[in-house]
Amino acid sequence: MEHILIAVAWPYANGPLHLGHIAGAYLPPDIFGRYHRAKGNRVLMVSGSDAHGTPITLRAEQEGVTPAEVVDRYHSQFLDCWRKLGISFDLFTSTSTPNHARVSQDIFRTLLEKGYIYKNSVPQQFCSNCQRYLPDRYVEGTCPLCGSSGARGDQCDSCGKPLNSTELRDPHCRICDTTPLIKESEHFFLRLSAFQELLRKWIEAQRHWRPNVLNFSLRYLDEGLRDRAITRDINWGVPVPVEGYEGKRLYVWFEAVIGYLSASIEWAGGDEAGWRPFWSGEARGYYFIGKDNIPFHTLIWPAMLMGYGGLNLPYNVPANEFLTIQGRQLSTSRNWAVWLPEYLKSYDPDPLRYYLSANMPEGGDTDFSWQQFYSRNNDELVATYGNLVHRVLTFVHRHYSGEVPRPGTIDAGGQALLNKAAATLDTVDRALAECHFREGLRAAMALAQEGNRYLESRAPWKSVATDREGTGTSLYVAMSVISCLKTVLYPYLPFSSTRLHQYLGLEGSVEDPWEWQRPTPSRGLPGPSALFAKLDAKGIEAEVSRLEASP
RNA sequence: GGCAGCGUAGCUCAGAGGCAGAGCAGGGGCUUCAUAAGCCCUGUGUCGUGGGUUCGAAUCCCUCCGCUGCCA
Numbered sequence: 001m002e003h004i005l006i007a008v009a010w011p012y013a014n015g016p017l018h019l020g021h022i023a024g025a026y027l028p029p030d031i032f033g034r035y036h037r038a039k040g041n042r043v044l045m046v047s048g049s050d051a052h053g054t055p056i057t058l059r060a061e062q063e064g065v066t067p068a069e070v071v072d073r074y075h076s077q078f079l080d081c082w083r084k085l086g087i088s089f090d091l092f093t094s095t096s097t098p099n100h101a102r103v104s105q106d107i108f109r110t111l112l113e114k115g116y117i118y119k120n121s122v123p124q125q126f127c128s129n130c131q132r133y134l135p136d137r138y139v140e141g142t143c144p145l146c147g148s149s150g151a152r153g154d155q156c157d158s159c160g161k162p163l164n165s166t167e168l169r170d171p172h173c174r175i176c177d178t179t180p181l182i183k184e185s186e187h188f189f190l191r192l193s194a195f196q197e198l199l200r201k202w203i204e205a206q207r208h209w210r211p212n213v214l215n216f217s218l219r220y221l222d223e224g225l226r227d228r229a230i231t232r233d234i235n236w237g238v239p240v241p242v243e244g245y246e247g248k249r250l251y252v253w254f255e256a257v258i259g260y261l262s263a264s265i266e267w268a269g270g271d272e273a274g275w276r277p278f279w280s281g282e283a284r285g286y287y288f289i290g291k292d293n294i295p296f297h298t299l300i301w302p303a304m305l306m307g308y309g310g311l312n313l314p315y316n317v318p319a320n321e322f323l324t325i326q327g328r329q330l331s332t333s334r335n336w337a338v339w340l341p342e343y344l345k346s347y348d349p350d351p352l353r354y355y356l357s358a359n360m361p362e363g364g365d366t367d368f369s370w371q372q373f374y375s376r377n378n379d380e381l382v383a384t385y386g387n388l389v390h391r392v393l394t395f396v397h398r399h400y401s402g403e404v405p406r407p408g409t410i411d412a413g414g415q416a417l418l419n420k421a422a423a424t425l426d427t428v429d430r431a432l433a434e435c436h437f438r439e440g441l442r443a444a445m446a447l448a449q450e451g452n453r454y455l456e457s458r459a460p461w462k463s464v465a466t467d468r469e470g471t472g473t474s475l476y477v478a479m480s481v482i483s484c485l486k487t488v489l490y491p492y493l494p495f496s497s498t499r500l501h502q503y504l505g506l507e508g509s510v511e512d513p514w515e516w517q518r519p520t521p522s523r524g525l526p527g528p529s530a531l532f533a534k535l536d537a538k539g540i541e542a543e544v545s546r547l548e549a550s551p
Numbered sequence: 552g553g554c555a556g557c558g559u560a561g562c563u564c565a566g567a568g569g570c571a572g573a574g575c576a577g578g579g580g581c582u583u584c585a586u587a588a589g590c591c592c593u594g595u596g597u598c599g600u601g602g603g604u605u606c607g608a609a610u611c612c613c614u615c616c617g618c619u620g621c622c623a
Contacts, residue, residue, distance in 0.1 A: 212556075216621085219555065223622080291620075321556090322619080329619075358574085359564075364557060365619065372563060372575085379575060383588055391585035398584080438565085442573080452589055461584040534586055 003283035004036045007260040007314075008047035009293055010095065013074040014056045017081055018337040019368055020330045023356040024290035024320040028437055030087045031357065032286065034491040035432040038514040044278045046263035048093035048100075049075040052237040053252040054137040061175065067236050071096060081340050085349045086494045091267040095238075095252075095259055099270075103262035104255045105241040107308055108188075108230075112242070116191045116307040117230065124233060125153070125165050125180040127173040133233030134165070134173055134180055141168030185233055188240065190254065192225040195303040199225070202313065203298065208434075212291070212363065213319050217298040225299065230254035257301040260287075261311070284315035286435070291319050318435040321361035326369050326547065336547070338368065346539075350493045351377045351532065357441045357492050370543040374535050385448040385485065386496075386532040391455070392478045393503055393528035399464050404479065404505060405472030406521040414477040417454045421447060421484040425516055428488040437492075444488045451481045479504065479519045487516060496531045503528045 009025040011017060017026075033045040051071040060067040075094055082089060093100070111117045125134040136153035143151035152174075153165025165171065172179050200221050206214060230251045231240050237249030261279070268274025277283060287297045294317065302313045324330060330337050343352060355376050359366045396402065410418070424447040431440035458474040483504050490497035490510055501510035505523040 215555075219621085223554090295621095324619090363565090367563070369563085375562090375575060378586095382586065387585055387588045389585095391588075393585095395584050442565090445574080449590095453591095455584080456582075456590045459582080459584085461582095464584090530586055532586085534588095 002036075002041045003277050003281075004033075004041050004043045005260075005264070005278040005283060005285040005312075006033050006036075006043060006045035007285055007287045008045065008089070009287075009289040010047055010050040010256050010259050011078060012053065012055060013049035013051055013071040013078070013094070014053075014059050015074065015332060016077060017340040018330065018332065019325070019340065019343070019352075019356070020290075020323045020337065022085070022340060022352070023323045023360060023366075023368070025288050026082075026085075026087050027353060027356050028318065028320065028360065028435070029286070029288035031437055031491040032288070032432065032435060033088055034494060034511070035514070037511060038487070038490065039429075040514070042277070043090070044264060044267060044275075045089050046091045046093070046260060046267060047089060048091070048095060048259055048263055049078060050252065050256050050259075051075075051094050051096040052249070052255065054135045054234065057234070057236045058137055058174070068096065077341060081344065084344045085340070085353070088494075091263050093259075093263050093266055095256055095262075097262070097266065099266045100255075100259060100262040101238045103265060104238045104250060104258045107258055107261075107304065108250065108254075109241055110309075111190070111304065111307050112188070114307060116194060117188050118191060118227075119186055120189050120229075121184045121186050122229065123166055123182050124185040125171060126183040126185075127176065127178050127180045129176045129178040130173060132235075133183070133185055135232055135234050136165045138174045139165040139168060139171050139180060140174050141171035143168070186245075187229045187248070188231045188242075188245075189227045190230045190300075190304070191227050192300065192303055193227055195299075195306055196221065196225050198306055199299055199303060202302065206316075209316060210318060210363070212321070213294055213298060213317050216291070216294050220295050220299055225303075228253075228300075253296060253300070254304075257296055257304070260285075260301075279311045281312075283312055285312055287314050287317045289317065289319050291321050294319050316435065318362075321363070321365045323356075323361055324365055324367045326544065327367055338547070347535075348495070348533070350495045351381060351535075353492055353494075354381050354441075357437055360437050362436070362438060370540045370547075374537055374540050377532065378534050378537075380445065382530075382532045382534050384445060384452065385489075386530060388448050388451045388455070388478075389482055389485075389500060389503070390528065390530050392475060392482060393525070395460060396475055396479070396525065397527065400472065400475070402525050402527070404519045404521050404523045404525065405475045407473045407476035408469045410473060410477060413454070413457065414473065417450060417477060417481060420450050421481050422516065425484060425488060425514075429514065432491060440488070441492055444485060444492070447481065447488070448485055451478060451485070454478060454481070476519070476521070480516075483519060484516045486510070487514065499531060502526060 006029045008029045011021060029045060033043050036043045049071060056070055057067050060070045079092060082092060125139050127134050139153035141151060142149050151168060153168060166182060203217050231248045232251050234249050238255050239246065240248045240250060264275040264278055289297055297314060297317045305311050305313055325336055325338060328336055355373050358376060424443050427443040428440040431443065455478055460471045460474050464471045486497045486500045498510045503526060504519050505525045506517050
């Protein structure tokens with residue numbers, strides 16, 4: 001039995017989830033977690049809402065509500081999405097808990113005592129009217145590069161260039177329009193430069209990482225790590241635990257990654273014997289994130305852990321690339337996105353899980369199109385897998401009074417299929433252990449095709465009139481294969497596997513053993529119904545035009 | 552502007568020096584248990600462009616074009 005920590009990227013609680021989030025960071029860890037639980041390993045899968053940061057405070061100020069209200073709204077929406085999509089967190093918390101603040105401050109203090117955090121003075125925009133320092137996004141002005149007005153202190157949306165707020169021409173406060181002054185402000189910095197060589201040595205040893213993650217991280221090191229400010233002049237966030245700095249907060253990028261640890265501690269109710277086995281010794285930590293988050297998880301968080309000491313570094317960071325939508329880059333500001341709450345109003349969770357697994361952006365960007373979604377649902381999920389299950393189970397009901405047929409001697413053809421099923425269990429096992437999700441799904445679907453071929457060759461609808469026992473044997477073999485599919489597809493398609501587990505009259509729970517359960521002969525079965533619904537192709541056009549109608 | 556990645560069949564994507572692959576779509580046939588589902592047969596692809604290395608390049612190197620990302 002192993003301890004597997006599954007650390008999942010923390011979604012920003014300032015907007016709804018879209019399919020890019022799911023394909024990139026949320027579906028893969030769920031598949032991985034369900035697999036490991038079925039294998040009998042101890043799994044701790046944690047994440048939570050990222051409650052801090054200026055996008056949230058800005059949104060709150062624009063809406064005239066508190067940041068906490070914004071966070072609460074999306075946090076409960078996230079929880080609802082996880083439940084409906086079957087994302088099986090052991091704990092999905094938030095960075096606004098007292099526990100998280102305590103753990104973050106503990107790490108801050110320890111790094112400060114060890115000299116990995118130091119103070120420095122930096123120029124900062126200050127609004128004399130609002131009487132406060134302005135974080136980047138609170139300053140608007142004219143872009144020094146392209147000359148367009150309305151550029152923000154962190155970036156110009158017009159030309160897409162990142163900026164420093166002090167570079168803006170004609171800067172003004174986004175709240176009150178006053179022209180800000182530049183004042184010196186004292187901040188704390190993380191001494192990342194101290195970890196340069198340690199990190200390089202460590203990363204170069206991670207041969208099991210995906211090449212994109214490895215190369216990306218090494219490139220950062222080639223450029224040389226620079227120390228970064230970890231505090232801000234803002235009043236929403238985790239307070240800096242140093243006397244005289246009460247008005248400052250920890251920068252989100254420093255504090256949010258600590259959430260993996262603080263959530264583990266929260267999950268264990270603070271009991272060290274509960275959480276530490278996931279963070280030390282042979283325990284392995286897998287960090288599931290999108291590619292935009294790579295440096296935080298392969299460089300910054302490991303540096304923090306090295307400095308803090310006593311906790312495992314990430315074992316793997318299987319970062320995914322991005323999902324494009326109908327061939328175009330996903331954009332939340334232009335509303336070019338498929339929102340998960342919207343999806344879940346109209347469709348079941350498993351078809352999306354299937355599509356995104358089959359087309360997961362593991363090695364490069366991949367595309368989501370409604371056309372493809374419908375076709376994968378109707379032509380693969382329904383036609384190949386769902387129909388195999390349905391034709392076998394309805395046949396058993398009609399001709400064997402709904403009882404598992406008692407098998408006679410299994411011939412070479414049947415045995416060959418059973419061997420193929422056993423091999424598939426191994427293939428999917430290995431693929432999942434290595435986070436090769438697409439490969440595992442491909443292998444599972446290939447077995448479903450074999451099942452259909454076998455039925456075709458046996459034609460039980462013919463033989464049942466003349467050879468009841470032989471036909472029963474064929475059906476038993478087919479049901480055994482279906483049972484194997486139930487297990488290997490469970491991590492991907494938990495909802496339909498749960499139903500199939502019942503339809504097959506199997507013992508125990510669908511979540512339990514990663515093994516091939518055979519149906520019990522003569523057992524009475526509940527009446528089956530179709531595992532998946534076929535979708536009317538008319539829906540494609542409706543979805544596409546809804547997407548294109550958005551501004 | 553600098554750096555990196557990608558560009559393979561109508562579509563979505565694998566493959567990474569040794570006869571170009573899968574699924575889906577399309578075409579032909581068989582079947583009728585099943586959600587008009589299933590099975591069999593069916594691929595003339597300048598592997599983005601142009602060059603180079605090699606006995607041999609989709610694969611390695613360089614140029615250019617296009618897309619994406621990171622950085623300035």
